[in-house]
Amino acid sequence: MDNSPNERKNNRRKFLRVSFLTGLSAVAAKTVCADIPVDPEKETGEMVTLLSPDGQLVKVAKEKINYMEKYISPEASRKGIPHRKFVMVIDLAKCKNARKCVENCQKAHHLPPHQEFMKVYLMQESEEAAPYWMPKPCFHCDKPLCVSVCPVGATYKRSDGIVLIDNERCIGCKFCMTGCPYSARQFNWADSPYLHVDQPYSPETSVPGKEGTVSKCDFCPDMIRDGKMPHCVSACPMGVIYFGDQLEDIVTNGEETIRFSELIASRSGYRHLEDLGTKPSVYYLPPVNRQFPVDRGFDHEDEINQRYKDVPYVKKMHKN
Amino acid sequence: MESNKRKQELLKEFLPQLEKTSFLWYAWVTFLLGAIFLGVYCLVLQILKGHIITGMRDNVVWGVYIVNFIFFMGISYAGALVSGSMHLFKTSWRGPILRIAELTTIIALFIGPLYILLCIGRLDRLPFLFMYPRIQSPITWDVIAITTDLFGCLIYLYLSFIRDFALLRDSGDTSLPKWRINIYKVLALGYHDTPTQKKRIKNVTNIMSAMIIAIAIIVYSVLAWIFSVTLQPGWHSTIFGPYFVIAAVFSGAGVIIILMRVFRSVYHLEKYITKQHFVGVGMILMVLSMFFAYFTFSEYLTKWYGSKKLDDNLIQILFTQYFWQFLFSNYVGTLLPIIIMGIPRFRTINTITFAAIVAVLALWMNRYLIVVPTLETPYMPIQDTRLEWLLYKATWIEWCLTFGGVGTFCLLFTLAAKFVPIIPVSEVADAELEMSEALAKGQDNHAATITIPAKKQVVLKKEANEL
Numbered sequence: 001m002d003n004s005p006n007e008r009k010n011n012r013r014k015f016l017r018v019s020f021l022t023g024l025s026a027v028a029a030k031t032v033c034a035d036i037p038v039d040p041e042k043e044t045g046e047m048v049t050l051l052s053p054d055g056q057l058v059k060v061a062k063e064k065i066n067y068m069e070k071y072i073s074p075e076a077s078r079k080g081i082p083h084r085k086f087v088m089v090i091d092l093a094k095c096k097n098a099r100k101c102v103e104n105c106q107k108a109h110h111l112p113p114h115q116e117f118m119k120v121y122l123m124q125e126s127e128e129a130a131p132y133w134m135p136k137p138c139f140h141c142d143k144p145l146c147v148s149v150c151p152v153g154a155t156y157k158r159s160d161g162i163v164l165i166d167n168e169r170c171i172g173c174k175f176c177m178t179g180c181p182y183s184a185r186q187f188n189w190a191d192s193p194y195l196h197v198d199q200p201y202s203p204e205t206s207v208p209g210k211e212g213t214v215s216k217c218d219f220c221p222d223m224i225r226d227g228k229m230p231h232c233v234s235a236c237p238m239g240v241i242y243f244g245d246q247l248e249d250i251v252t253n254g255e256e257t258i259r260f261s262e263l264i265a266s267r268s269g270y271r272h273l274e275d276l277g278t279k280p281s282v283y284y285l286p287p288v289n290r291q292f293p294v295d296r297g298f299d300h301e302d303e304i305n306q307r308y309k310d311v312p313y314v315k316k317m318h319k320n
Numbered sequence: 321m322e323s324n325k326r327k328q329e330l331l332k333e334f335l336p337q338l339e340k341t342s343f344l345w346y347a348w349v350t351f352l353l354g355a356i357f358l359g360v361y362c363l364v365l366q367i368l369k370g371h372i373i374t375g376m377r378d379n380v381v382w383g384v385y386i387v388n389f390i391f392f393m394g395i396s397y398a399g400a401l402v403s404g405s406m407h408l409f410k411t412s413w414r415g416p417i418l419r420i421a422e423l424t425t426i427i428a429l430f431i432g433p434l435y436i437l438l439c440i441g442r443l444d445r446l447p448f449l450f451m452y453p454r455i456q457s458p459i460t461w462d463v464i465a466i467t468t469d470l471f472g473c474l475i476y477l478y479l480s481f482i483r484d485f486a487l488l489r490d491s492g493d494t495s496l497p498k499w500r501i502n503i504y505k506v507l508a509l510g511y512h513d514t515p516t517q518k519k520r521i522k523n524v525t526n527i528m529s530a531m532i533i534a535i536a537i538i539v540y541s542v543l544a545w546i547f548s549v550t551l552q553p554g555w556h557s558t559i560f561g562p563y564f565v566i567a568a569v570f571s572g573a574g575v576i577i578i579l580m581r582v583f584r585s586v587y588h589l590e591k592y593i594t595k596q597h598f599v600g601v602g603m604i605l606m607v608l609s610m611f612f613a614y615f616t617f618s619e620y621l622t623k624w625y626g627s628k629k630l631d632d633n634l635i636q637i638l639f640t641q642y643f644w645q646f647l648f649s650n651y652v653g654t655l656l657p658i659i660i661m662g663i664p665r666f667r668t669i670n671t672i673t674f675a676a677i678v679a680v681l682a683l684w685m686n687r688y689l690i691v692v693p694t695l696e697t698p699y700m701p702i703q704d705t706r707l708e709w710l711l712y713k714a715t716w717i718e719w720c721l722t723f724g725g726v727g728t729f730c731l732l733f734t735l736a737a738k739f740v741p742i743i744p745v746s747e748v749a750d751a752e753l754e755m756s757e758a759l760a761k762g763q764d765n766h767a768a769t770i771t772i773p774a775k776k777q778v779v780l781k782k783e784a785n786e787l
């Protein structure tokens with residue numbers, strides 16, 4: 001009896017998800033077909049028939065097809081993916097500090113063990129307040145102070161809402177790091193093997209990093225162009241992190257796909273430190289009706305657990 | 321002409337400083353070169369190994385370097401504001417200390433910006449500041465402001481040198497080598513002390529002295545805005561502009577007193593740099609320390625009185641972890657000049673110098689307390705296990721580069737004092753002449769009545785009669 005509205009809801013979700021992924025794939029396809037300069041010596045005159053994103057058959061010179069190459073140059077990375085405004089919603093009620101988002105992000109971005117674009121904090125506003133786990137990527141603010149203060153335009157805000165860093169432009173003055181109130185940015189303090197990756201640098205992948213420049217979470221635009229979710233989203237076993245497009249009003253955590261506005265409205269979504277006026281693109285759902293007790297988050301080696309020793313909850317725990 | 325004769329006389333007196341170099345001088349310069357060499361070695365290390373060898377990390381991204389940057393920029397205020405305003409308001413006793421103030425300005429202004437370069441991760445990309453400038457960024461404002469200031473101060477300094485260069489060129493019987501006389505000849509720009517030239521140089525100096533005061537205020541405010549435009553609780557403050565300006569003049573006045581004391585002993589200038597000068601600049605120091613104390617008090621009172629969590633965190637660590645530094649920089653450093661200058665019995669040349677040294681060190685510490693503790697208390701809690709990531713501690717590399725900068729300052733000053741008389745000869749001779757003329761006419765010298773008490777005037781009158 002009650003099933004029918006639920007089923008309808010499920011059907012609608014399925015539809016939304018399919019349409020969202022189709023949208024992303026279209027973006028991806030457009031990238032694949034991007035017209036890139038070709039080596040004239042390699043021209044053979046061979047033509048290939050392809051299906052374009054809008055459903056038409058087109059003939060393209062073989063050399064003009066850029067098959068798997070999704071390389072976005074630093075210059076090209078300054079333009080956002082058209083008609084998109086990416087948002088992230090993090091459901092604090094589901095997070096148990098499994099750290100899968102951190103680890104996968106580190107792996108994908110070739111980060112050393114201590115450097116984390118995505119960090120998980122143990123937050124407790126006061127001694128009386130409830131502790132909760134808070135995964136924190138870069139907030140990709142709509143009014144980013146880091147971008148305003150950069151003297152050379154090495155960090156920039158794109159039309160799709162993503163804030164990127166071009167480490168071939170960055171002079172390493174670290175002004176953006178003092179400008180960011182969310183400690184999202186990190187400096188490459190020394191040369192390390194992690195910085196030597198054999199692939200062309202793109203601000204969209206943040207790989208390879210460069211000594212003496214700043215880096216941070218990039219919202220994985222390379223994955224988005226591929227029609228995939230950012231690494232942290234797909235890695236999370238609890239489905240904590242939703243990612244999507246505010247213009248299409250859809251977010252998904254890979255398991256369920258929901259209207260962004262509905263999710264925020266029904267779960268009282270908020271943005272961290274809203275009063276600073278930086279207008280983050282990352283929203284949080286408050287940690288109510290939690291799926292796991294906070295203690296489950298301490299299932300790590302001492303090195304990790306040690307981080308949280310100053311949180312009142314942990315202090316109290318050690319006392320008992 | 322009487323003034324010309326007097327100028328030659330004065331020059332004769334100072335020429336030995338330019339002509340002869342003692343063993344001690346060479347030893348001193350070697351020592352300074354050693355300090356600079358060590359600094360350069362550390363710089364090379366830092367470039368080769370990266371910023372990892374400094375104490376800076378992801379939370380405290382700016383450390384001692386930026387403190388030194390603010391400090392040297394502050395000292396550069398000495399000439400800009402102190403000598404500029406002394407010139408503008410025609411303070412009668414300014415003569416003998418003007419050049420010290422101006423040299424301080426220009427030398428500190430060369431060294432200050434070097435420290436901001438040390439904070440930059442990729443020095444090879446410095447041209448980007450000019451290739452891709454973004455006017456929204458306070459760093460771009462700073463680049464524009466500092467270069468303007470540097471040019472303005474260079475012009476002002478040069479103007480004050482021209483007449484002495486001309487004197488040195490014309491001073492026939494010196495044992496100075498020929499090449500140095502030739503340099504003086506070129507630098508004097510054909511100045512021959514004709515009435516038109518005299519008037520022209522006076523007018524230009526007046527205009528420049530007013531201009532560098534304005535430029536200096538802008539430069540130091542822009543420097544303060546680098547901090548106060550961010551959202552960091554310890555920096556995001558509306559009074560930072562004027563606060564930094566006052567602190568800068570304060571430290572500048574302190575450094576002038578220290579240098580006056582040094583040159584007085586080394587060059588035996590007891591006749592020229594008298595207690596009156598120490599009391600004069602000491603008074604400026606006292607007034608500034610009162611202003612500085614007032615600004616510091618209002619800055620921390622408002623943070624402490626309210627209950628904002630982050631302000632509270634900052635005040636907490638300032639009064640616990642940094643208690644002694646806070647006590648020294650904001651209590652001792654401000655109260656000592658006030659006590660020593662405020663009670664006439666305490667005013668001796670040595671006590672005033674002591675107060676100045678304490679004030680200058682306190683101001684360095686004050687800047688440290690503005691930069692480091694703020695970065696140690698960010699909005700997001702620091703959850704890290706690595707100790708050096710939690711708290712900032714400057715490494716020996718940073719200290720060596722700091723001393724290297726101080727060494728460069730001393731070396732450039734030593735060399736400048738070898739090249740031109742440390743006392744502006746023409747300026748002093750003219751001032752003496754003016755004074756004796758005015759007294760001869762029995763008129764009140766307007767400037768003298770403002771700054772010199774009646775007792776001193778009698779002394780001056782005696783001195784003028786002796787001439």
